[in-house]
Amino acid sequence: MANEGQRQYFANAMRTKRWPTREPFTALAIAPLLEVAKLRPGVAVLDIGCGGGQATKAVASVVGSTGRVVGADISEAMLELAGSRLEPTDNNISFVLADAQTDAIPGAPFDAIVSQFGLMFFEDPVAAFTNLRAHLKAGGALTGAVWQGMEKNLSFMAHRLSARGFQREMPKQGPVPQGPFAFAHQDYVNGLLVAAGFSQPKWVLHTAVRPCALEDLVTVQMLLDAGIDQDRVEEAYAIAVDELGAVTGNDGVVQCPLEIQIFTCVAP
Numbered sequence: 001m002a003n004e005g006q007r008q009y010f011a012n013a014m015r016t017k018r019w020p021t022r023e024p025f026t027a028l029a030i031a032p033l034l035e036v037a038k039l040r041p042g043v044a045v046l047d048i049g050c051g052g053g054q055a056t057k058a059v060a061s062v063v064g065s066t067g068r069v070v071g072a073d074i075s076e077a078m079l080e081l082a083g084s085r086l087e088p089t090d091n092n093i094s095f096v097l098a099d100a101q102t103d104a105i106p107g108a109p110f111d112a113i114v115s116q117f118g119l120m121f122f123e124d125p126v127a128a129f130t131n132l133r134a135h136l137k138a139g140g141a142l143t144g145a146v147w148q149g150m151e152k153n154l155s156f157m158a159h160r161l162s163a164r165g166f167q168r169e170m171p172k173q174g175p176v177p178q179g180p181f182a183f184a185h186q187d188y189v190n191g192l193l194v195a196a197g198f199s200q201p202k203w204v205l206h207t208a209v210r211p212c213a214l215e216d217l218v219t220v221q222m223l224l225d226a227g228i229d230q231d232r233v234e235e236a237y238a239i240a241v242d243e244l245g246a247v248t249g250n251d252g253v254v255q256c257p258l259e260i261q262i263f264t265c266v267a268p
């Protein structure tokens with residue numbers, strides 16, 4: 001089965017339980033994503049990698065009762081979280097368990113596809129984007145929020161330290177880079193999208209700042225969960241605290257910068 005590594009990663013109970021503490025960071029992409037997507041009331045939208053459904057709900061409020069939105073995700077645990085947040089008035093929203101790379105998602109054709117940090121995890125991104133394009137009406141747009149480089153995103157402190165050699169070698173998953181920073185390079189993403197039949201994407205950069213506590217960004221347990229060895233975890237933690245010092249005020253609040261980028265491209 002495709003994308004088995006990512007399916008297990010996002011099904012992991014520890015990760016999904018912790019996901020609501022992560023959403024205040026990802027949700028900062030909702031406003032700029034919607035600004036670029038320019039959705040209108042009455043349209044049908046597919047939200048890929050919808051996770052806990054916060055962006056899906058924001059889309060639903062834009063498209064209104066004459067429109068509809070389908071949130072699709074590969075993780076049952078994430079969809080349970082999304083479903084638990086539905087209110088009786090949310091009758092223009094549905095959630096579907098699907099692998100966006102391989103599956104036909106019910107409700108097609110859509111006027112638009114959006115994704116908030118849900119596109120960087122495909123084993124075969126060209127196959128995935130080709131599949132997504134087939135879910136769009138002619139002229140429909142795919143708009144995705146992805147992260148800029150890891151070096152700019154302090155909120156991924158555990159990833160940053162792992163990448164600096166603080167962990168045993170992790171098994172590679174799939175033939176291409178997968179993970180939060182897989183789409184940091186615009187030229188790489190443009191190539192994938194054009195190969196899948198989309199128009200050349202346009203990009204917008206967006207910086208957000210999330211005030212938060214140090215322990216929202218790094219704890220010893222988070223570093224251990226990220227694969228950092230027990231015997232080096234204190235050293236890694238000290239480096240993380242030092243790096244975050246540059247954006248920590250006298251009040252102890254970390255003003256965490258989030259460097260996001262949003263692309264949009266059209267299906268012919």
Ligand SMILES: C[S@@+](CC[C@H](N)C(=O)[O-])C[C@H]1O[C@@H](n2cnc3c(N)ncnc32)[C@H](O)[C@@H]1O
Pocket residue numbers: 003006007010023026027048049050051052053054055072073074075078098099100101115116117118119121122
């Ligand atoms: C970083 S989370 C983002 C969740 C949510 N959009 C947000 O911003 O809070 C990525 C999501 O993509 C989903 N995902 C990963 N691979 C997928 C695939 N092949 N098909 C559908 N969803 C996938 C994961 O299960 C996860 O919920």
